[in-house]
Amino acid sequence: MKVKHKLRQAIDLLYSGGCSTSEAYTRLLLECVRANDVVQAKRLQSHMDLHLFQPADTFLHNRLLHLYAKFGKLHDARKLFEKMHKRDVFSWNAMLSAYAKSGSVRDLGATFDQMPYRDLVSYNTMIAGFAGNGCSSEALQVFLRMQEEGLEPSEYTFVSLLQACSQLLDFRRGRQIHGRIIACDLGRNVFIWNALTNMYAKCGDIDQAQWLFDQLVDKNLVSWNSMISGYLINGQPDKCIDFFHKMQLSGLNPDQVTLSNVLTAHLRSGFIDEASKVFHKIKEKDKICWTTMIVGYAQNGREEDALLLFGKMLAEDVIPDSVTISSVVSSCAKLASLSHGQATHGKAVLMGVDDDLLVCSALIDMYCKCGVTSDAWEVFKMMPSRNVVSWNAMIGGYAQNGQDIQALTLYESMLQENMKPDNVTFVGVLSACIHANLFAKGQEYFDSIRIQHGMTPTLDHYASMICLFGRSDCIDKAVDLVNHMPHEPNSLIWSSLLSVCALRNDIEHAEVAARHLFELDPLNAGPYIMLSNMYAARGRWKDVSYVRSLMKDKNVKKFAAYSWIEFDNKVHKFISEDRTHPETEHIYKELNRLMRKLQEAGFTPNTNYILHDVGEKEKIETICYHSEKLALAFALIKKPDGEIPIRIIKNIRVCGDCHEFMKFVSKIIKRTIILRDSNRFHHFTGGLCSCKDNW
Incomplete structure (x- = not known):
């Protein structure tokens, strides 16, 4: 930092009227290159262009090109390269490096083909550039060209080739390259050793990977990460977690890659709380980390946590993808939370993934599980293409909502x-x-x-x-x-x-x-x-x-029957004869008022559904205060608008008395009630139910 500060002072002095000769600029430019100060190098080059100065030799040009390439300044590198009158193999290699680092694989290949002469560095840059940008097959093709030109591969060549084989899961080619490594007497090189371990692990030979790992004297972070990810890929999350603990005991600190793999391992193993702890340890969480944790919550019955984490993800300005959105939508479906589902649908539109197959299928399922098949049908109709999952979601949704035909x-x-x-x-x-x-x-x-x-x-x-x-x-x-x-x-x-x-x-x-x-x-x-x-x-x-x-x-525990309703983005849960809600007094008052009104209209509680050896009075008190009735009373207090359907969810099958009760209520208050129980949906309208009393 002190070097860069002195450079800035020298450059400021030059600008303010000091010795502004070409040699002075060139000398300072070389200092910038040596200090890896790309910002000041760009400033100097701009002033040199203004004064029509040019660097004294190709050597400095090449150093500057490599600096731009190193920091991914493709535009500056290309601009400088085009101005160069003399280009040698170092200049061309610098441009290859710039294209590789920026991910411009098409320009990378075109530049390589234009080169008047290529050396080992050219080929290594090409192979590494293709492998590093996911073009592994192309990387292997370049290696064949390299062999045809009679160039001997180096350790850098083999590391990139093994990376390509890992990406392609090309075990046969990977073993062939291992044989070449042994022939070249490079088998004990730590970089190659790590690359081999990674290749065998990803290609499914975890035992060979383990053997290679055990031979390493100085195991570094890359070595441990190869084994941790290898066990995860090979369906052994417990071993992955075990290796993580061993790595910690060895004194090495995990990086983002380690923690991401361990996070996934915990979620595959169902250790959701441990996964959450690992997630919060990750300092720079990328989209994959956020999505992995959200999916983990969604798949382990922690739907509310999934929604909360999605909100935090958006607050951190991390852009979700189709996998994130579909998992959040699925969580909304399980909670039957229409408001959250609609909000997430809006996010999908903003992100441009609302026509994605995965997202659309999840949206159809969500709207159906919230009892809004009309909206599900609109999503289905607008899909640019459909797969069997989309059709199944719509067919199953209709069936569960009583729209059998x-x-x-x-x-x-x-x-x-x-x-x-x-x-x-x-x-x-x-x-x-x-x-x-x-x-x-x-x-x-x-x-x-x-x-x-x-x-x-x-x-x-x-x-x-x-x-x-x-x-x-x-x-x-x-x-x-x-x-x-x-x-x-x-x-x-x-x-x-x-x-x-x-x-x-x-x-x-x-x-x-x-x-x-x-x-x-x-x-x-x-x-x-x-x-x-x-x-x-x-x-x-x-x-x-x-x-x-x-x-x-047998110590068999009877699970509690409960119902819930959403109001103001909060879930309100009720059990039979529940008196724990803060508004209990108002809820019971409203329910009793409603019960009197229904009895005047001819409704009589059916105590035959109370299968306990108790008196008639106790039976009536029990059946009148079932959880779904309490939820309905709460909804009528909080949502008096008769145009909005009331949505209630129950974790078990609705009893016959409550079913008849809801039919009467829908007729008396002239309002639609949508009740989702463990078996199907019941749309109560005008005294009738969509299930036709068959559930």
């Missing part, structure tokens, strides 16, 4: 456009058939999976057919399908059978399904509760007691 019509359009359906497509199609009571059509679509499309039906498809048979009052067919299906029935199959048995009150087959579930998924409370409720509905309280004691013996 639209779902099946869209599927037929998909076939007409010669788009091949996949397994997910038929999950949506069969779901539409179930809720539309199209039993024959559902059987036809199921058969077409194998006959028309040459695919093997999956367990998801068999589960759909069990529901289809059960809802058509053909429990025997459903049981027969379970007994004769080519797959071993899993918990999904037995859960589907148990659900339709509960629907049809078939206790005999329900007990069989429940016993299988107790074995396959012993800690899942659902089957115990469902069977217990069936016993309770029949007044078999001894059997109810037996199931409950079984749960207690």
